[in-house]
Amino acid sequence: MIPKKNHSMSGSDDEVAAVLQTIRDALAKGSANPANLPLSDQNRQTLEALLADLALLDSFSFHLSNGNLSPEFRLRGKMAGNLKALQANLRHITWQAQQITQGDFTQRISFLGEFSLVFNSMVERLEYARTEREVHEQVLANKNRELTEEIEERKRLSEHLFVTLEDLKKSEERYRAIAEFSDHGIFIISREYSVVYVNQAASRFMNINPEKKSVQPVDDINPPFLGDRLHTLLEPVFTTGRGLTSTIEVPHEGSLRWLETTIIPLITRDPLPTEVMVLTHDITERVMMEKELEKEGIIQIEKNMEQFQILNDQIRNPLQVILGLSSLEKGPYTDKIAREINILNSLVARLDEGWVESEKVRKFLLRHYRHGEDLDNNICS
Amino acid sequence: MGVCLITGNIANEGKYKFTWDFIGDIKSGRPNLGFTTRLEVYRLMQYTLRDALEQEVGTKTADRIFYNAGKLAGTEFYRMVIVNAPDLNTFIKKCQDALQAMGIGILRIEKSDLENLSFILTVSEDLDCSGLPDIGFVVCTYDEGFIAGLLEAFSGKKFHVVEIDCWCTGDRTCRFTADLIR
Numbered sequence: 284m285i286p287k288k289n290h291s292m293s294g295s296d297d298e299v300a301a302v303l304q305t306i307r308d309a310l311a312k313g314s315a316n317p318a319n320l321p322l323s324d325q326n327r328q329t330l331e332a333l334l335a336d337l338a339l340l341d342s343f344s345f346h347l348s349n350g351n352l353s354p355e356f357r358l359r360g361k362m363a364g365n366l367k368a369l370q371a372n373l374r375h376i377t378w379q380a381q382q383i384t385q386g387d388f389t390q391r392i393s394f395l396g397e398f399s400l401v402f403n404s405m406v407e408r409l410e411y412a413r414t415e416r417e418v419h420e421q422v423l424a425n426k427n428r429e430l431t432e433e434i435e436e437r438k439r440l441s442e443h444l445f446v447t448l449e450d451l452k453k454s455e456e457r458y459r460a461i462a463e464f465s466d467h468g469i470f471i472i473s474r475e476y477s478v479v480y481v482n483q484a485a486s487r488f489m490n491i492n493p494e495k496k497s498v499q500p501v502d503d504i505n506p507p508f509l510g511d512r513l514h515t516l517l518e519p520v521f522t523t524g525r526g527l528t529s530t531i532e533v534p535h536e537g538s539l540r541w542l543e544t545t546i547i548p549l550i551t552r553d554p555l556p557t558e559v560m561v562l563t564h565d566i567t568e569r570v571m572m573e574k575e576l577e578k579e580g581i582i583q584i585e586k587n588m589e590q591f592q593i594l595n596d597q598i599r600n601p602l603q604v605i606l607g608l609s610s611l612e613k614g615p616y617t618d619k620i621a622r623e624i625n626i627l628n629s630l631v632a633r634l635d636e637g638w639v640e641s642e643k644v645r646k647f648l649l650r651h652y653r654h655g656e657d658l659d660n661n662i663c664s
Numbered sequence: 665m666g667v668c669l670i671t672g673n674i675a676n677e678g679k680y681k682f683t684w685d686f687i688g689d690i691k692s693g694r695p696n697l698g699f700t701t702r703l704e705v706y707r708l709m710q711y712t713l714r715d716a717l718e719q720e721v722g723t724k725t726a727d728r729i730f731y732n733a734g735k736l737a738g739t740e741f742y743r744m745v746i747v748n749a750p751d752l753n754t755f756i757k758k759c760q761d762a763l764q765a766m767g768i769g770i771l772r773i774e775k776s777d778l779e780n781l782s783f784i785l786t787v788s789e790d791l792d793c794s795g796l797p798d799i800g801f802v803v804c805t806y807d808e809g810f811i812a813g814l815l816e817a818f819s820g821k822k823f824h825v826v827e828i829d830c831w832c833t834g835d836r837t838c839r840f841t842a843d844l845i846r
């Protein structure tokens with residue numbers, strides 16, 4: 284500070300000019316040397332104090348211009364105050380920038396003119412950008428999580444599907460083996476009356492090469508009569524959805540064959556079957572055996588009836604003899620004998636009536652099982 | 665900014681124990697003149713009061729009384745105006761907004777050392793000193809107390825606040841250091 288002391292001007296204009304030039308040098312170059320100036324000690328001290336203040340101002344403003352905000356500036360006065368206010372503002376802005384860096388977007392600058400506007404606008408945009416980025420990151424994170432979950436789900440499904448397919452394959456193999464090696468003939472027939480599958484037993488019966496099984500119309504099945512009969516049986520199953528069992532009699536390789544046939548809906552859609560399974564079982568042997576048994580039964584009845592006839596005659600004749608003899612020699616038991624003979628007679632008469640009934644049964648059996656064939660000629664001895 | 669009122673007994677402990685009742689119901693009390701007054705009046709009261717105090721109790725004690733009054737004001741100001749701040753930045757932001765809105769000054773932070781609880785802050789256009797001549801010493805003793813009261817109410821810890829630059833030392837802004845009293 285320049286001491287506020289009044290003292291009379293003692294130097295010439297040249298001296299004043301030299302002092303002013305020194306001050307101008309100090310302002311222009313940052314330093315000046317007053318050593319050679321012809322001044323009183325007091326004026327020299329004052330000038331040196333002024334030049335020292337100017338040097339401090341120069342040094343401090345140099346630091347500020349280089350962004351060094353840390354130096355303590357102890358010079359007082361309006362010019363120094365302005366520089367210190369500038370330092371204070373810059374320090375505050377630095378502090379605010381640090382807070383913003385740490386995520387505090389509430390920082391605003393006021394009363395620094397255009398700089399405040401620009402700075403505040405920048406902070407708002409930074410905050411907006413950060414919010415946008417956070418939203419974007421959140422969206423990405425969500426998408427990423429969803430994708431990861433989907434991948435996991437697909438992986439799990441794929442593994443499950445693989446296991447299921449393996450199971451299905453095994454299951455299909457088992458069923459195919461069962462179907463293929465079954466004694467029963469198995470067909471699968473579509474609603475279009477096409478045979479989509481036949482097993483080995485059916486192939487053999489139909490004389491198809493098992494290696495060349497292919498889709499073919501039901502009507503083309505060999506032997507022709509089987510196709511016709513199947514077609515007739517299939518129709519109600521396809522139209523009602525209810526399965527049925529029937530025995531089909533078909534001529535096959537010069538003889539009659541009986542096939543016990545069951546038709547079951549296999550795949551059902553809207554709500555009728557689209558495919559049905561036909562199970563055929565050759566029961567010709569059983570049928571033949573039953574017929575044989577029936578025939579033998581009738582013959583046995585025939586035999587029994589003949590025996591009856593003979594037995595009746597053989598009992599009735601001796602009874603008549605006993606009755607005649609007892610009436611010739613009347614005695615105390617004659618009447619009793621006659622009563623007992625009558626009882627026996629009526630028993631034989633009832634056996635005769637039974638024979639008549641048996642004859643009716645025999646005729647019924649003949650009519651139904653042998654088509655009127657005269658059994659007498661077929662009686663086995 | 666409006667001032668909330670607490671009704672209560674004035675002069676419970678001592679004649680002038682502070683309560684917000686002394687602030688009064690300004691809205692109904694000053695329907696025409698309102699909340700504001702000329703700054704000269706505020707300064708007139710402050711500096712005549714300081715003069716009177718100084719004459720009665722000496723400079724040092726007068727300054728201490730002023731510091732303590734400022735501290736009480738800072739504590740009450742936090743309680744009634746700032747109310748609550750979850751962290752330092754919120755606290756500073758609320759103080760900046762309130763001080764600016766009420767025309768007290770423009771608060772800025774130059775440095776905050778959270779580890780050591782040490783701060784450098786400035787108040788520009790200060791109520792007490794901005795525009796005063798360079799008289800060679802700092803005068804914002806009341807502000808020192810006020811800042812100490814605010815920090816103490818916020819942190820629950822005691823602070824020592826010292827003004828290092830002031831309009832009255834030829835500066836353009838008042839600069840304060842605030843350090844934790846260990």
Ligand SMILES: [Zn+2]
Pocket residue numbers: 790793794802803804827829830831832837838
């Ligand atoms: Zn001050």
